Amino acid sequence: MFVGRARELERLRAVLDPMSGGAVHRVVFLEGAVGIGKTALLTEFLAEWDGARVLFARADEHGTTTPLGGILGILEQLFGTGPTALLERVRAPRELLRAIRERLGAQPALVVIDDAQWLDPAATTVLEELVMAPSPTGWGFLFAHQPGGMPGRLVRAARRGGCAMHRIVLDPLEPGAAGALLSSQGVLDLRLVELAGGNPLFLRLLAEHHHRTTARPVEAVRTSLDGALRRELEQLLTPRERTIAELVAEGHSNRDIAAALHLSPRTVETHVSRILRKTGVRSRAGLARRLDAAG
Numbered sequence: 250m251f252v253g254r255a256r257e258l259e260r261l262r263a264v265l266d267p268m269s270g271g272a273v274h275r276v277v278f279l280e281g282a283v284g285i286g287k288t289a290l291l292t293e294f295l296a297e298w299d300g301a302r303v304l305f306a307r308a309d310e311h312g313t314t315t316p317l318g319g320i321l322g323i324l325e326q327l328f329g330t331g332p333t334a335l336l337e338r339v340r341a342p343r344e345l346l347r348a349i350r351e352r353l354g355a356q357p358a359l360v361v362i363d364d365a366q367w368l369d370p371a372a373t374t375v376l377e378e379l380v381m382a383p384s385p386t387g388w389g390f391l392f393a394h395q396p397g398g399m400p401g402r403l404v405r406a407a408r409r410g411g412c413a414m415h416r417i418v419l420d421p422l423e424p425g426a427a428g429a430l431l432s433s434q435g436v437l438d439l440r441l442v443e444l445a446g447g448n449p450l451f452l453r454l455l456a457e458h459h460h461r462t463t464a465r466p467v468e469a470v471r472t473s474l475d476g477a478l479r480r481e482l483e484q485l486l487t488p489r490e491r492t493i494a495e496l497v498a499e500g501h502s503n504r505d506i507a508a509a510l511h512l513s514p515r516t517v518e519t520h521v522s523r524i525l526r527k528t529g530v531r532s533r534a535g536l537a538r539r540l541d542a543a544g
């Protein structure tokens with residue numbers, strides 16, 4: 250069951266519909282935290298899409314070191330083969346690009362990349378070139394990514410390529426939609442909706458826990474939510490950022506943190522703003538609350 254997101258679906262259709270006028274090259278960045286529903290939204294959107302040919306790939310966290318692993322899905326779709334066989338035939342990125350363009354011909358295409366934060370450098374290079382010089386018939390690009398994770402090169406390529414750029418941020422689900430999702434999973438406890446804060450992944454974890462534990466359900470599921478939050482933070486932050494985040498949450502100033510870690514206050518400042526951006530938290534106090542929730 251898919252709930253809510255009518256506004257986001259509408260917006261995706263409007264900005265990617267080739268008939269809607271404006272620039273023919275469009276790039277959409279779909280940004281959202283872990284488990285907020287980026288993949289679910291893409292799936293729903295693509296199921297109804299009847300526009301240009303779709304090329305889809307999902308970059309894989311564990312594949313960030315495999316050259317072209319991030320666009321494996323697209324290569325398989327176009328060439329019926331993975332990067333290893335392909336690289337035997339096509340050596341340079343430029344050649345690969347030519348081959349991709351040839352396969353696509355002059356028809357419009359919609360290139361969709363899920364989990365773009367895990368794109369490997371080779372895949373990023375290929376996409377960069379495509380974004381900078383799309384086909385004359387018009388291409389759309391849709392990148393789903395976690396906050397702060399979008400490769401900067403692709404953002405710059407979109408700017409340089411004169412694309413119409415759109416950013417869609419996936420907020421937590423509205424309480425009504427979250428409640429509907431929870432009850433579709435057989436749970437009717439509104440406290441869980443509040444606890445999950447509109448994150449559908451957390452809602453699912455909470456519902457699963459609820460089914461497993463009958464005693465003190467809310468307290469018991471809180472543990473599972475804490476685990477999910479902790480994993481989210483671990484995934485988002487580098488070990489250094491995590492240390493700095495903890496020191497910030499304990500109330501230390503940038504100057505003190507810099508002294509303790511033998512860094513310049515400016516470096517600490519940069520880390521802190523990156524941490525705030527990645528976690529989507531607005532203030533140092535907010536970070537303390539977030540880490541506190543994550544245990």
Ligand SMILES: Nc1ncnc2c1ncn2[C@@H]1O[C@H](COP(=O)(O)OP(=O)(O)OP(=O)(O)O)[C@@H](O)[C@H]1O
Nearest residue numbers: 250251252254282283284285286287288289449450
């Ligand atoms: N609008 C929705 N309606 C119903 N279920 C949803 C919705 N959005 C997400 N879900 C469910 O919540 C879970 C997490 O969603 P999803 O995998 O799409 O998150 P994500 O943003 O892609 O996370 P990640 O950053 O880990 O890739 C999935 O089980 C998904 O089916």
Ligand SMILES: [Mg+2]
Nearest residue numbers: 287288363364
């Ligand atoms: Mg996903």
